Amino acid sequence: MTLLFDASPIAVYPDLAASLGSLQEAIVLQQLHNQLCDSTNFKNGAVWVCRSIASWQSDVFPWIKSETTLRSYFKDLCRLGLVRVASYNSDPQDRTLWYTIDYDRVMELGLHLCD
Incomplete structure (x- = not known):
């Protein structure tokens, strides 16, 4: 029997995409949620x-061909107050960003993420 998917499918609630006005941003938010569920990096209460x-693009969103486009999705989610970005790197030369979801804001907007 041949399976339709070779990899894990991406689940996103349609109402999340409709509320955000963007399926792509809904997918980014959902995938960030999935990554956070597996993370052990706890800082400042989150x-x-x-x-x-580049790592998000190659490992999580390979179909998004432009880093600029992916960066704009994260910026839009930050602007909505759904995603927070910080730098917790001990090396000042390391400019890699840290990402989390403001789950209070998600609830405030009545949005739902798949578990």
């Missing part, structure tokens, strides 16, 4: 994921 945009 779990964080540390990744470069």
Whole structure:
């Protein structure tokens, strides 16, 4: 029997995409949530994921061909207050960013993420 998917499918609630006005941003938010569920990086009361945009693109979003486009999705989610970005690197030369979701804001907007 041949399976339709060779890899894990991406699950996103349609109402999340509709609320954000963008399926791509909904996927980015959902995938960040999935990454946070597996993360053990706890800083300032939240779990964080540390990744470069290049790493997000190659490992998580290979279909998004432009780093600029992916960066704009994260900026839009930050502007909505759904994603927070910080730098917790001990090396000042390391400019890799850390990402988390403001789950209070997600609830405030009545959005739902897949578990």
